[in-house]
Amino acid sequence: MGTLSHAAIAPRLAALHHHRASHGLSHPSSPSLRLPASNGVAKKSRVVFAQSKSHNQDIDFSDPDWKSKFQRDFERRFNIPHITDVFPESVPIPSTFCLRMRTPVIEDFAGGYPSDEEWHGYINNNDRVLLKTIYYSSPTSAGAECIDPNCTWVEQWVHRAGPREKIYFKPEEVKAAIVTCGGLCPGLNDVIRQIVITLEIYGVKKIVGIPYGYRGFSDKELAEMPLSRKVVQNVHLSGGSLLGVSRGGPSVSEMVDSLEERGINMLFVLGGNGTHAGADAIHNECRKRRLRVAVVGVPKTIDNDILLMDKTFGFDTAVEEAQRAISSAYIEAHSAYHGVGIVKLMGRSSGFIAMHASLSSGQIDICLIPEVPFQMHGPHGILHHLKYLIQTKGSAVVCVAEGAGQNLLQKTNATDASGNVVFGDIGVHIQQETKKYFKEAGVPVDVKYIDPTYMIRACRANASDGILCAVLGQNAVHGAFAGYSGITVGTCNTHYVYLPIPEVISHPRLIDPNSRMWHRCLTSTGQPDFV
Numbered sequence: 389m390g391t392l393s394h395a396a397i398a399p400r401l402a403a404l405h406h407h408r409a410s411h412g413l414s415h416p417s418s419p420s421l422r423l424p425a426s427n428g429v430a431k432k433s434r435v436v437f438a439q440s441k442s443h444n445q446d447i448d449f450s451d452p453d454w455k456s457k458f459q460r461d462f463e464r465r466f467n468i469p470h471i472t473d474v475f476p477e478s479v480p481i482p483s484t485f486c487l488r489m490r491t492p493v494i495e496d497f498a499g500g501y502p503s504d505e506e507w508h509g510y511i512n513n514n515d516r517v518l519l520k521t522i523y524y525s526s527p528t529s530a531g532a533e534c535i536d537p538n539c540t541w542v543e544q545w546v547h548r549a550g551p552r553e554k555i556y557f558k559p560e561e562v563k564a565a566i567v568t569c570g571g572l573c574p575g576l577n578d579v580i581r582q583i584v585i586t587l588e589i590y591g592v593k594k595i596v597g598i599p600y601g602y603r604g605f606s607d608k609e610l611a612e613m614p615l616s617r618k619v620v621q622n623v624h625l626s627g628g629s630l631l632g633v634s635r636g637g638p639s640v641s642e643m644v645d646s647l648e649e650r651g652i653n654m655l656f657v658l659g660g661n662g663t664h665a666g667a668d669a670i671h672n673e674c675r676k677r678r679l680r681v682a683v684v685g686v687p688k689t690i691d692n693d694i695l696l697m698d699k700t701f702g703f704d705t706a707v708e709e710a711q712r713a714i715s716s717a718y719i720e721a722h723s724a725y726h727g728v729g730i731v732k733l734m735g736r737s738s739g740f741i742a743m744h745a746s747l748s749s750g751q752i753d754i755c756l757i758p759e760v761p762f763q764m765h766g767p768h769g770i771l772h773h774l775k776y777l778i779q780t781k782g783s784a785v786v787c788v789a790e791g792a793g794q795n796l797l798q799k800t801n802a803t804d805a806s807g808n809v810v811f812g813d814i815g816v817h818i819q820q821e822t823k824k825y826f827k828e829a830g831v832p833v834d835v836k837y838i839d840p841t842y843m844i845r846a847c848r849a850n851a852s853d854g855i856l857c858a859v860l861g862q863n864a865v866h867g868a869f870a871g872y873s874g875i876t877v878g879t880c881n882t883h884y885v886y887l888p889i890p891e892v893i894s895h896p897r898l899i900d901p902n903s904r905m906w907h908r909c910l911t912s913t914g915q916p917d918f919v
Protein backbone atom coordinates (compact mmCIF):
# COMPACT_ATOMS: atom_id res chain seq x y z
CA MET A 389 0.00 0.00 0.00
CA GLY A 390 1.56 3.28 -0.87
CA THR A 391 1.82 4.07 -4.54
CA LEU A 392 -1.29 4.56 -6.53
CA SER A 393 -2.05 2.77 -9.79
CA HIS A 394 -4.03 4.16 -12.72
CA ALA A 395 -6.60 1.47 -12.03
CA ALA A 396 -6.91 2.76 -8.50
CA ILE A 397 -7.28 6.37 -9.59
CA ALA A 398 -9.84 5.83 -12.33
CA PRO A 399 -12.89 4.94 -10.21
CA ARG A 400 -12.09 7.77 -7.84
CA LEU A 401 -11.87 10.30 -10.62
CA ALA A 402 -15.12 8.99 -12.04
CA ALA A 403 -16.80 9.31 -8.65
CA LEU A 404 -15.37 12.76 -8.24
CA HIS A 405 -16.57 13.95 -11.61
CA HIS A 406 -19.95 12.51 -10.80
CA HIS A 407 -19.98 14.50 -7.57
CA ARG A 408 -18.85 17.60 -9.41
CA ALA A 409 -21.45 17.18 -12.09
CA SER A 410 -24.10 16.96 -9.43
CA HIS A 411 -22.92 20.30 -8.04
CA GLY A 412 -22.71 21.93 -11.43
CA LEU A 413 -19.11 22.94 -10.75
CA SER A 414 -17.74 24.12 -14.03
CA HIS A 415 -14.05 23.30 -14.02
CA PRO A 416 -13.14 19.62 -13.74
CA SER A 417 -9.83 19.43 -12.00
CA SER A 418 -7.83 16.72 -10.32
CA PRO A 419 -8.23 15.48 -6.78
CA SER A 420 -5.30 15.62 -4.40
CA LEU A 421 -3.82 12.44 -5.76
CA ARG A 422 -0.30 11.74 -6.87
CA LEU A 423 0.68 9.45 -9.68
CA PRO A 424 3.62 7.15 -9.01
CA ALA A 425 6.99 8.49 -10.01
CA SER A 426 7.58 5.41 -12.11
CA ASN A 427 4.67 6.40 -14.27
CA GLY A 428 6.69 8.40 -16.78
CA VAL A 429 8.05 11.54 -15.20
CA ALA A 430 10.12 12.39 -18.26
CA LYS A 431 9.25 15.73 -19.88
CA LYS A 432 6.11 17.04 -18.38
CA SER A 433 5.58 16.03 -14.80
CA ARG A 434 3.21 13.18 -14.04
CA VAL A 435 3.90 13.83 -10.38
CA VAL A 436 1.02 15.93 -9.28
CA PHE A 437 1.26 18.96 -7.08
CA ALA A 438 -1.63 18.13 -4.76
CA GLN A 439 -4.15 20.86 -5.46
CA SER A 440 -3.20 22.07 -8.91
CA LYS A 441 -2.73 19.29 -11.41
CA SER A 442 -4.67 21.13 -14.08
CA HIS A 443 -2.42 24.15 -13.70
CA ASN A 444 0.76 22.08 -13.89
CA GLN A 445 -0.17 20.14 -16.97
CA ASP A 446 0.54 23.13 -19.18
CA ILE A 447 3.98 23.81 -17.78
CA ASP A 448 7.00 23.18 -19.98
CA PHE A 449 9.67 22.21 -17.49
CA SER A 450 12.41 22.48 -20.10
CA ASP A 451 11.83 26.26 -20.04
CA PRO A 452 14.50 27.65 -17.67
CA ASP A 453 12.00 30.30 -16.60
CA TRP A 454 9.19 27.87 -15.67
CA LYS A 455 9.50 28.48 -11.95
CA SER A 456 9.04 32.23 -12.07
CA LYS A 457 6.22 31.79 -14.60
CA PHE A 458 4.54 29.35 -12.23
CA GLN A 459 4.93 31.76 -9.34
CA ARG A 460 3.49 34.65 -11.34
CA ASP A 461 0.55 32.50 -12.34
CA PHE A 462 0.09 31.38 -8.73
CA GLU A 463 0.07 34.99 -7.53
CA ARG A 464 -2.55 35.85 -10.13
CA ARG A 465 -4.73 32.89 -9.18
CA PHE A 466 -4.52 33.63 -5.45
CA ASN A 467 -5.02 37.34 -5.78
CA ILE A 468 -8.07 38.25 -3.71
CA PRO A 469 -10.74 40.39 -5.40
CA HIS A 470 -11.16 43.88 -3.97
CA ILE A 471 -13.84 46.54 -4.13
CA THR A 472 -11.38 48.86 -5.89
CA ASP A 473 -11.18 46.43 -8.85
CA VAL A 474 -14.66 47.68 -9.77
CA PHE A 475 -14.73 50.99 -7.89
CA PRO A 476 -11.20 52.38 -8.27
CA GLU A 477 -12.37 55.72 -6.92
CA SER A 478 -13.20 54.19 -3.49
CA VAL A 479 -11.39 56.06 -0.74
CA PRO A 480 -10.60 54.12 2.43
CA ILE A 481 -11.02 55.52 5.93
CA PRO A 482 -9.01 54.69 9.07
CA SER A 483 -10.29 51.50 10.64
CA THR A 484 -12.95 51.77 13.31
CA PHE A 485 -11.83 48.42 14.71
CA CYS A 486 -9.96 49.26 17.82
CA LEU A 487 -8.83 46.95 20.56
CA ARG A 488 -8.17 49.76 23.00
CA MET A 489 -11.83 50.53 23.30
CA ARG A 490 -13.59 53.18 25.32
CA THR A 491 -17.01 52.76 26.85
CA PRO A 492 -19.29 53.56 23.89
CA VAL A 493 -20.75 57.05 23.79
CA ILE A 494 -24.51 57.18 23.85
CA GLU A 495 -24.83 59.27 20.70
CA ASP A 496 -23.55 57.26 17.73
CA PHE A 497 -20.19 58.44 16.41
CA ALA A 498 -20.79 61.82 18.07
CA GLY A 499 -17.11 62.53 18.43
CA GLY A 500 -16.11 60.81 15.19
CA TYR A 501 -14.86 57.23 15.02
CA PRO A 502 -13.37 55.90 18.25
CA SER A 503 -10.03 54.75 16.86
CA ASP A 504 -7.67 57.61 16.17
CA GLU A 505 -4.90 56.55 18.51
CA GLU A 506 -1.78 54.85 17.34
CA TRP A 507 -2.38 51.14 17.45
CA HIS A 508 -0.19 48.43 16.04
CA GLY A 509 -2.62 45.49 15.97
CA TYR A 510 -3.23 45.63 12.22
CA ILE A 511 -2.21 43.33 9.41
CA ASN A 512 -0.36 44.80 6.46
CA ASN A 513 -1.99 44.19 3.06
CA ASN A 514 1.27 42.73 1.81
CA ASP A 515 1.59 40.15 4.60
CA ARG A 516 1.63 36.60 3.23
CA VAL A 517 1.45 33.01 4.53
CA LEU A 518 3.36 30.13 3.03
CA LEU A 519 0.90 27.58 1.64
CA LYS A 520 3.28 24.61 1.55
CA THR A 521 5.91 24.17 4.21
CA ILE A 522 7.55 20.82 3.47
CA TYR A 523 10.49 20.53 1.13
CA TYR A 524 10.20 17.09 -0.49
CA SER A 525 13.63 16.09 -1.71
CA SER A 526 12.17 13.37 -3.91
CA PRO A 527 8.83 12.68 -5.59
CA THR A 528 8.94 9.27 -3.96
CA SER A 529 8.76 10.73 -0.43
CA ALA A 530 5.48 9.67 1.15
CA GLY A 531 2.81 12.26 0.45
CA ALA A 532 5.11 14.29 -1.81
CA GLU A 533 3.35 17.17 -3.52
CA CYS A 534 5.61 18.20 -6.38
CA ILE A 535 5.24 20.65 -9.20
CA ASP A 536 8.02 19.37 -11.47
CA PRO A 537 9.72 15.97 -11.85
CA ASN A 538 12.61 17.08 -9.62
CA CYS A 539 10.33 18.27 -6.86
CA THR A 540 11.85 21.75 -7.02
CA TRP A 541 11.14 24.00 -4.06
CA VAL A 542 8.70 26.70 -5.12
CA GLU A 543 7.41 29.22 -2.61
CA GLN A 544 3.66 29.70 -2.78
CA TRP A 545 2.35 32.66 -0.82
CA VAL A 546 -1.26 33.40 0.05
CA HIS A 547 -2.83 36.46 1.69
CA ARG A 548 -2.75 36.75 5.47
CA ALA A 549 -6.09 37.35 7.17
CA GLY A 550 -6.77 39.98 9.82
CA PRO A 551 -7.78 43.58 10.52
CA ARG A 552 -6.34 46.28 8.25
CA GLU A 553 -5.52 49.87 9.11
CA LYS A 554 -7.78 51.18 6.35
CA ILE A 555 -11.35 50.09 5.70
CA TYR A 556 -13.64 50.53 2.70
CA PHE A 557 -17.03 50.64 4.41
CA LYS A 558 -18.36 53.24 6.84
CA PRO A 559 -19.96 51.23 9.67
CA GLU A 560 -23.07 53.40 9.78
CA GLU A 561 -23.66 52.66 6.07
CA VAL A 562 -23.33 48.91 6.46
CA LYS A 563 -26.19 46.46 6.48
CA ALA A 564 -24.64 43.06 7.11
CA ALA A 565 -26.37 39.71 6.59
CA ILE A 566 -25.41 36.18 7.61
CA VAL A 567 -26.71 33.02 5.95
CA THR A 568 -26.02 29.35 6.79
CA CYS A 569 -26.53 26.75 4.03
CA GLY A 570 -26.22 23.00 3.40
CA GLY A 571 -26.21 20.42 6.20
CA LEU A 572 -25.57 21.17 9.87
CA CYS A 573 -22.07 21.28 11.30
CA PRO A 574 -20.89 21.87 14.89
CA GLY A 575 -19.77 25.47 15.33
CA LEU A 576 -22.23 27.29 13.05
CA ASN A 577 -23.60 29.25 16.00
CA ASP A 578 -20.08 30.05 17.20
CA VAL A 579 -19.22 31.59 13.82
CA ILE A 580 -22.49 33.55 13.65
CA ARG A 581 -21.81 34.86 17.16
CA GLN A 582 -18.29 36.01 16.37
CA ILE A 583 -19.34 37.71 13.13
CA VAL A 584 -22.02 39.68 14.98
CA ILE A 585 -19.72 40.63 17.86
CA THR A 586 -16.94 41.76 15.52
CA LEU A 587 -19.33 43.75 13.32
CA GLU A 588 -20.55 45.58 16.41
CA ILE A 589 -17.00 46.40 17.44
CA TYR A 590 -16.51 48.05 14.03
CA GLY A 591 -19.66 50.04 14.81
CA VAL A 592 -22.23 48.25 12.62
CA LYS A 593 -25.80 48.56 13.87
CA LYS A 594 -27.74 46.83 11.10
CA ILE A 595 -27.06 43.10 11.25
CA VAL A 596 -29.56 40.47 10.12
CA GLY A 597 -29.75 36.72 9.69
CA ILE A 598 -31.26 35.24 6.51
CA PRO A 599 -33.40 32.30 7.68
CA TYR A 600 -33.02 28.76 6.33
CA GLY A 601 -30.11 29.18 3.94
CA TYR A 602 -30.42 30.65 0.46
CA ARG A 603 -34.14 29.85 0.55
CA GLY A 604 -34.55 32.77 3.00
CA PHE A 605 -33.73 35.21 0.19
CA SER A 606 -36.79 34.29 -1.83
CA ASP A 607 -39.38 32.89 0.57
CA LYS A 608 -41.57 35.86 1.46
CA GLU A 609 -42.92 34.03 4.51
CA LEU A 610 -39.46 34.03 6.09
CA ALA A 611 -38.56 37.30 7.80
CA GLU A 612 -34.93 38.30 8.30
CA MET A 613 -33.77 37.98 11.90
CA PRO A 614 -32.26 41.07 13.59
CA LEU A 615 -28.96 40.14 15.26
CA SER A 616 -26.97 41.81 18.00
CA ARG A 617 -24.46 40.81 20.67
CA LYS A 618 -27.41 40.42 23.04
CA VAL A 619 -29.21 38.02 20.68
CA VAL A 620 -26.16 35.83 20.00
CA GLN A 621 -24.60 35.93 23.46
CA ASN A 622 -25.29 32.28 24.33
CA VAL A 623 -26.04 30.70 20.97
CA HIS A 624 -22.75 28.81 20.87
CA LEU A 625 -23.86 26.77 23.86
CA SER A 626 -26.04 24.65 21.61
CA GLY A 627 -25.55 22.92 18.28
CA GLY A 628 -27.40 23.56 15.01
CA SER A 629 -27.84 26.97 13.43
CA LEU A 630 -29.73 29.81 15.06
CA LEU A 631 -30.74 30.86 11.54
CA GLY A 632 -31.69 27.41 10.21
CA VAL A 633 -30.22 25.72 7.14
CA SER A 634 -31.52 24.31 3.87
CA ARG A 635 -30.47 22.80 0.58
CA GLY A 636 -31.60 24.07 -2.82
CA GLY A 637 -33.08 27.55 -3.19
CA PRO A 638 -33.45 30.53 -5.51
CA SER A 639 -31.37 31.51 -8.52
CA VAL A 640 -28.35 33.76 -8.18
CA SER A 641 -30.10 36.68 -9.80
CA GLU A 642 -33.08 36.34 -7.42
CA MET A 643 -30.68 36.38 -4.49
CA VAL A 644 -28.92 39.50 -5.74
CA ASP A 645 -32.31 41.17 -6.37
CA SER A 646 -33.09 40.40 -2.76
CA LEU A 647 -29.77 41.89 -1.58
CA GLU A 648 -30.56 45.08 -3.48
CA GLU A 649 -34.10 45.29 -2.12
CA ARG A 650 -32.91 44.79 1.45
CA GLY A 651 -29.96 47.16 1.08
CA ILE A 652 -27.47 44.51 2.17
CA ASN A 653 -23.85 45.44 1.38
CA MET A 654 -21.99 42.84 3.44
CA LEU A 655 -22.90 39.18 3.12
CA PHE A 656 -21.36 36.42 5.21
CA VAL A 657 -22.01 32.98 3.79
CA LEU A 658 -21.43 29.89 5.91
CA GLY A 659 -21.42 26.67 3.93
CA GLY A 660 -19.55 24.03 1.99
CA ASN A 661 -18.62 23.56 -1.64
CA GLY A 662 -22.10 24.23 -3.00
CA THR A 663 -22.71 27.25 -0.80
CA HIS A 664 -19.36 28.74 -1.83
CA ALA A 665 -20.16 28.21 -5.51
CA GLY A 666 -23.33 30.21 -4.79
CA ALA A 667 -21.40 32.88 -2.87
CA ASP A 668 -18.93 33.31 -5.72
CA ALA A 669 -21.79 33.59 -8.19
CA ILE A 670 -23.44 36.26 -5.99
CA HIS A 671 -20.12 38.14 -5.81
CA ASN A 672 -19.79 38.07 -9.61
CA GLU A 673 -23.37 39.11 -10.16
CA CYS A 674 -22.90 42.05 -7.75
CA ARG A 675 -19.84 43.12 -9.76
CA LYS A 676 -21.79 42.83 -12.98
CA ARG A 677 -24.51 45.06 -11.56
CA ARG A 678 -21.88 47.38 -10.06
CA LEU A 679 -23.18 46.86 -6.52
CA ARG A 680 -20.73 47.78 -3.77
CA VAL A 681 -21.17 44.54 -1.81
CA ALA A 682 -18.61 42.42 0.05
CA VAL A 683 -19.34 38.69 -0.08
CA VAL A 684 -17.23 36.63 2.32
CA GLY A 685 -17.46 32.89 2.92
CA VAL A 686 -16.66 30.81 5.98
CA PRO A 687 -16.14 27.17 4.94
CA LYS A 688 -18.50 24.85 6.78
CA THR A 689 -18.08 21.18 6.13
CA ILE A 690 -18.01 18.46 8.69
CA ASP A 691 -16.44 16.27 5.98
CA ASN A 692 -13.32 18.52 5.98
CA ASP A 693 -13.29 18.40 2.20
CA ILE A 694 -12.36 21.99 1.34
CA LEU A 695 -9.06 22.40 -0.51
CA LEU A 696 -5.90 23.99 0.88
CA MET A 697 -7.01 24.25 4.50
CA ASP A 698 -5.56 22.50 7.55
CA LYS A 699 -9.11 21.68 8.60
CA THR A 700 -12.59 23.15 8.64
CA PHE A 701 -14.58 23.93 11.79
CA GLY A 702 -16.72 21.14 13.21
CA PHE A 703 -14.36 18.43 12.00
CA ASP A 704 -12.56 18.02 15.33
CA THR A 705 -15.88 17.84 17.17
CA ALA A 706 -17.14 15.22 14.71
CA VAL A 707 -14.05 13.08 15.24
CA GLU A 708 -14.45 13.40 18.99
CA GLU A 709 -18.15 12.60 18.96
CA ALA A 710 -17.56 9.61 16.66
CA GLN A 711 -15.53 8.07 19.49
CA ARG A 712 -18.75 7.39 21.37
CA ALA A 713 -20.19 5.43 18.47
CA ILE A 714 -16.95 3.53 17.87
CA SER A 715 -16.58 2.74 21.54
CA SER A 716 -20.17 1.42 21.68
CA ALA A 717 -19.57 -0.71 18.59
CA TYR A 718 -16.39 -2.05 20.14
CA ILE A 719 -18.04 -2.90 23.46
CA GLU A 720 -20.96 -4.61 21.70
CA ALA A 721 -18.64 -6.59 19.42
CA HIS A 722 -16.20 -7.41 22.18
CA SER A 723 -18.89 -8.60 24.57
CA ALA A 724 -20.71 -10.74 22.01
CA TYR A 725 -19.70 -14.21 20.91
CA HIS A 726 -18.13 -13.57 17.50
CA GLY A 727 -19.20 -9.93 17.49
CA VAL A 728 -18.81 -7.66 14.47
CA GLY A 729 -19.40 -3.92 14.97
CA ILE A 730 -19.92 -1.59 12.02
CA VAL A 731 -19.92 2.20 12.33
CA LYS A 732 -20.77 4.45 9.40
CA LEU A 733 -19.45 7.99 9.59
CA MET A 734 -19.95 10.99 7.32
CA GLY A 735 -17.76 11.65 4.33
CA ARG A 736 -19.41 11.99 0.97
CA SER A 737 -16.25 12.18 -1.17
CA SER A 738 -13.51 12.00 1.40
CA GLY A 739 -12.88 9.83 4.41
CA PHE A 740 -11.27 12.32 6.78
CA ILE A 741 -13.71 11.71 9.65
CA ALA A 742 -13.45 7.91 9.29
CA MET A 743 -9.66 8.01 9.08
CA HIS A 744 -9.15 10.34 12.02
CA ALA A 745 -11.81 8.68 14.18
CA SER A 746 -10.29 5.25 13.51
CA LEU A 747 -6.81 6.45 14.32
CA SER A 748 -7.97 8.22 17.43
CA SER A 749 -10.01 5.32 18.82
CA GLY A 750 -7.45 2.55 18.38
CA GLN A 751 -10.47 0.21 18.33
CA ILE A 752 -10.94 -0.14 14.60
CA ASP A 753 -9.76 -3.21 12.66
CA ILE A 754 -10.91 -2.07 9.23
CA CYS A 755 -11.23 1.53 8.06
CA LEU A 756 -12.88 2.08 4.67
CA ILE A 757 -12.80 5.42 2.85
CA PRO A 758 -14.08 6.61 -0.56
CA GLU A 759 -10.54 7.25 -1.83
CA VAL A 760 -9.42 3.62 -1.51
CA PRO A 761 -11.34 0.94 -3.39
CA PHE A 762 -12.08 -2.42 -1.79
CA GLN A 763 -13.76 -5.74 -2.48
CA MET A 764 -16.18 -7.52 -0.19
CA HIS A 765 -15.60 -11.02 -1.58
CA GLY A 766 -12.61 -13.12 -2.63
CA PRO A 767 -9.37 -14.03 -0.89
CA HIS A 768 -8.44 -10.32 -0.48
CA GLY A 769 -11.93 -9.16 0.39
CA ILE A 770 -13.28 -7.60 3.59
CA LEU A 771 -15.28 -10.72 4.49
CA HIS A 772 -12.30 -13.03 4.31
CA HIS A 773 -10.39 -10.69 6.63
CA LEU A 774 -13.35 -10.47 9.01
CA LYS A 775 -13.33 -14.28 9.23
CA TYR A 776 -9.64 -14.17 10.05
CA LEU A 777 -10.26 -11.55 12.76
CA ILE A 778 -13.12 -13.58 14.28
CA GLN A 779 -10.93 -16.67 14.30
CA THR A 780 -7.92 -14.92 15.81
CA LYS A 781 -9.41 -12.14 17.99
CA GLY A 782 -13.02 -13.27 18.49
CA SER A 783 -14.44 -9.90 17.39
CA ALA A 784 -13.91 -7.09 14.88
CA VAL A 785 -14.93 -3.46 14.35
CA VAL A 786 -15.32 -1.76 10.96
CA CYS A 787 -15.45 2.00 10.42
CA VAL A 788 -16.78 3.02 7.01
CA ALA A 789 -17.22 6.46 5.45
CA GLU A 790 -20.64 6.96 3.82
CA GLY A 791 -19.14 7.51 0.35
CA ALA A 792 -16.91 4.41 0.44
CA GLY A 793 -17.61 1.41 -1.80
CA GLN A 794 -20.45 3.09 -3.70
CA ASN A 795 -19.42 1.03 -6.76
CA LEU A 796 -20.63 -2.06 -4.87
CA LEU A 797 -24.15 -0.66 -4.47
CA GLN A 798 -27.00 -0.12 -6.84
CA LYS A 799 -27.19 3.57 -7.84
CA THR A 800 -30.17 5.39 -6.31
CA ASN A 801 -30.39 7.82 -9.28
CA ALA A 802 -31.71 10.33 -6.78
CA THR A 803 -30.37 13.77 -5.92
CA ASP A 804 -31.16 16.11 -3.03
CA ALA A 805 -32.49 19.64 -3.45
CA SER A 806 -28.95 20.95 -4.01
CA GLY A 807 -28.21 18.36 -6.70
CA ASN A 808 -25.98 16.15 -4.52
CA VAL A 809 -26.22 12.46 -5.41
CA VAL A 810 -28.06 10.44 -2.76
CA PHE A 811 -25.89 7.49 -1.80
CA GLY A 812 -26.86 3.91 -1.06
CA ASP A 813 -26.17 2.79 2.52
CA ILE A 814 -22.77 1.12 2.54
CA GLY A 815 -23.11 0.33 6.25
CA VAL A 816 -26.28 -1.70 5.69
CA HIS A 817 -24.63 -3.41 2.73
CA ILE A 818 -21.62 -4.51 4.79
CA GLN A 819 -23.95 -5.66 7.58
CA GLN A 820 -26.06 -7.77 5.21
CA GLU A 821 -23.11 -9.23 3.33
CA THR A 822 -21.37 -10.12 6.59
CA LYS A 823 -24.44 -11.96 7.92
CA LYS A 824 -24.87 -13.83 4.64
CA TYR A 825 -21.20 -14.77 4.34
CA PHE A 826 -20.86 -16.16 7.86
CA LYS A 827 -24.19 -18.01 7.59
CA GLU A 828 -22.99 -19.71 4.42
CA ALA A 829 -19.64 -20.49 6.11
CA GLY A 830 -21.52 -22.00 9.07
CA VAL A 831 -19.82 -19.61 11.51
CA PRO A 832 -22.14 -17.82 13.96
CA VAL A 833 -21.66 -14.03 14.18
CA ASP A 834 -23.44 -11.24 15.98
CA VAL A 835 -23.43 -8.13 13.76
CA LYS A 836 -24.31 -4.69 15.17
CA TYR A 837 -24.56 -1.61 12.93
CA ILE A 838 -24.41 1.96 14.25
CA ASP A 839 -25.11 5.07 12.12
CA PRO A 840 -24.51 8.12 14.35
CA THR A 841 -24.55 10.70 11.49
CA TYR A 842 -27.12 13.17 12.78
CA MET A 843 -26.10 12.79 16.43
CA ILE A 844 -22.60 13.86 15.46
CA ARG A 845 -23.67 16.72 13.24
CA ALA A 846 -26.07 18.23 15.76
CA CYS A 847 -23.47 18.57 18.53
CA ARG A 848 -22.19 21.87 19.85
CA ALA A 849 -18.57 22.61 18.96
CA ASN A 850 -15.82 21.40 21.27
CA ALA A 851 -13.21 23.77 22.71
CA SER A 852 -10.73 23.59 19.83
CA ASP A 853 -13.47 24.11 17.23
CA GLY A 854 -14.80 26.96 19.37
CA ILE A 855 -11.46 28.74 18.93
CA LEU A 856 -11.31 28.01 15.20
CA CYS A 857 -14.85 29.37 14.75
CA ALA A 858 -13.97 32.51 16.68
CA VAL A 859 -10.91 33.25 14.55
CA LEU A 860 -12.66 32.49 11.26
CA GLY A 861 -15.74 34.55 12.16
CA GLN A 862 -13.66 37.55 13.20
CA ASN A 863 -11.45 37.31 10.12
CA ALA A 864 -14.48 37.15 7.84
CA VAL A 865 -15.56 40.57 9.14
CA HIS A 866 -12.02 41.99 8.87
CA GLY A 867 -11.91 40.80 5.25
CA ALA A 868 -15.22 42.45 4.36
CA PHE A 869 -14.25 45.78 5.98
CA ALA A 870 -10.88 45.66 4.22
CA GLY A 871 -12.88 45.71 0.97
CA TYR A 872 -12.37 42.13 -0.18
CA SER A 873 -15.18 40.15 -1.79
CA GLY A 874 -15.46 36.70 -3.35
CA ILE A 875 -13.09 35.39 -0.70
CA THR A 876 -13.21 32.79 2.01
CA VAL A 877 -11.31 32.39 5.27
CA GLY A 878 -9.22 29.43 6.29
CA THR A 879 -6.26 28.13 8.19
CA CYS A 880 -3.04 27.13 6.39
CA ASN A 881 -0.19 25.70 8.42
CA THR A 882 -1.83 27.09 11.57
CA HIS A 883 -1.94 30.63 10.14
CA TYR A 884 -5.11 32.37 9.00
CA VAL A 885 -5.59 33.34 5.38
CA TYR A 886 -7.94 34.78 2.77
CA LEU A 887 -8.35 32.70 -0.37
CA PRO A 888 -10.26 33.41 -3.58
CA ILE A 889 -13.35 31.17 -3.57
CA PRO A 890 -12.78 29.39 -6.94
CA GLU A 891 -9.43 28.02 -5.73
CA VAL A 892 -10.95 26.17 -2.78
CA ILE A 893 -14.00 24.68 -4.47
CA SER A 894 -12.68 23.39 -7.80
CA HIS A 895 -13.17 19.88 -6.38
CA PRO A 896 -13.55 18.26 -2.97
CA ARG A 897 -10.37 17.72 -1.01
CA LEU A 898 -9.53 14.00 -0.82
CA ILE A 899 -7.23 11.86 1.28
CA ASP A 900 -4.08 10.95 -0.62
CA PRO A 901 -3.69 7.18 -0.11
CA ASN A 902 0.06 7.78 -0.27
CA SER A 903 -0.05 10.30 2.57
CA ARG A 904 1.59 9.65 5.91
CA MET A 905 -1.76 10.02 7.67
CA TRP A 906 -3.39 7.19 5.72
CA HIS A 907 -0.28 5.08 6.28
CA ARG A 908 -0.54 5.80 10.00
CA CYS A 909 -4.17 4.72 9.97
CA LEU A 910 -3.22 1.47 8.23
CA THR A 911 -0.43 0.89 10.75
CA SER A 912 -2.93 1.36 13.55
CA THR A 913 -5.69 -0.91 12.18
CA GLY A 914 -3.29 -3.49 10.76
CA GLN A 915 -5.65 -4.03 7.83
CA PRO A 916 -4.39 -5.49 4.55
CA ASP A 917 -5.10 -4.29 1.02
CA PHE A 918 -8.67 -5.23 0.04
CA VAL A 919 -8.13 -5.36 -3.73
Ligand SMILES: Nc1ncnc2c1ncn2[C@@H]1O[C@H](COP(=O)(O)OP(=O)(O)O)[C@@H](O)[C@H]1O
Pocket residue numbers: 411412413569570571601602603634635636637659660661662663664665666667669688689805806808
Ligand atom coordinates in the same frame (compact mmCIF):
# COMPACT_ATOMS: atom_id res chain seq x y z
N1 LIG B 1 -22.90 25.27 -8.24
C1 LIG B 1 -23.70 25.99 -7.44
N2 LIG B 1 -23.97 27.29 -7.74
C2 LIG B 1 -24.77 28.03 -6.94
N3 LIG B 1 -25.35 27.57 -5.82
C3 LIG B 1 -25.14 26.29 -5.48
C4 LIG B 1 -24.29 25.42 -6.26
N4 LIG B 1 -24.27 24.22 -5.67
C5 LIG B 1 -25.05 24.31 -4.57
N5 LIG B 1 -25.57 25.55 -4.46
C6 LIG B 1 -26.45 26.02 -3.39
O1 LIG B 1 -25.71 26.05 -2.17
C7 LIG B 1 -26.52 25.64 -1.08
C8 LIG B 1 -25.82 24.56 -0.31
O2 LIG B 1 -25.35 23.51 -1.16
P1 LIG B 1 -25.16 22.03 -0.63
O3 LIG B 1 -24.45 21.26 -1.66
O4 LIG B 1 -26.47 21.50 -0.15
O5 LIG B 1 -24.29 22.18 0.70
P2 LIG B 1 -22.77 22.59 0.91
O6 LIG B 1 -22.66 24.04 0.73
O7 LIG B 1 -22.51 22.17 2.30
O8 LIG B 1 -21.98 21.84 -0.12
C9 LIG B 1 -27.84 25.21 -1.66
O9 LIG B 1 -28.79 26.20 -1.35
C10 LIG B 1 -27.59 25.05 -3.12
O10 LIG B 1 -28.72 25.40 -3.89
Ligand SMILES: O=P(O)(O)OC[C@H]1O[C@](O)(COP(=O)(O)O)[C@@H](O)[C@@H]1O
Pocket residue numbers: 569570571572660661688689690691734735736790804845
Ligand atom coordinates in the same frame (compact mmCIF):
# COMPACT_ATOMS: atom_id res chain seq x y z
O1 LIG C 1 -29.02 14.22 5.15
P1 LIG C 1 -28.46 15.50 4.67
O2 LIG C 1 -28.91 16.68 5.45
O3 LIG C 1 -28.64 15.71 3.21
O4 LIG C 1 -26.91 15.45 4.94
C1 LIG C 1 -26.06 14.41 4.55
C2 LIG C 1 -24.73 14.95 4.16
O5 LIG C 1 -24.30 15.94 5.05
C3 LIG C 1 -22.90 15.85 5.24
O6 LIG C 1 -22.69 15.54 6.58
C4 LIG C 1 -22.22 17.16 4.94
O7 LIG C 1 -22.75 17.70 3.82
P2 LIG C 1 -22.65 19.25 3.49
O8 LIG C 1 -21.21 19.66 3.76
O9 LIG C 1 -23.02 19.35 2.07
O10 LIG C 1 -23.55 19.96 4.40
C5 LIG C 1 -22.42 14.74 4.34
O11 LIG C 1 -21.40 14.01 4.93
C6 LIG C 1 -23.67 13.94 4.15
O12 LIG C 1 -23.66 13.28 2.93
Ligand SMILES: [Mg+2]
Pocket residue numbers: 570660661662808
Ligand atom coordinates in the same frame (compact mmCIF):
# COMPACT_ATOMS: atom_id res chain seq x y z
MG1 LIG D 1 -21.79 19.88 -0.57
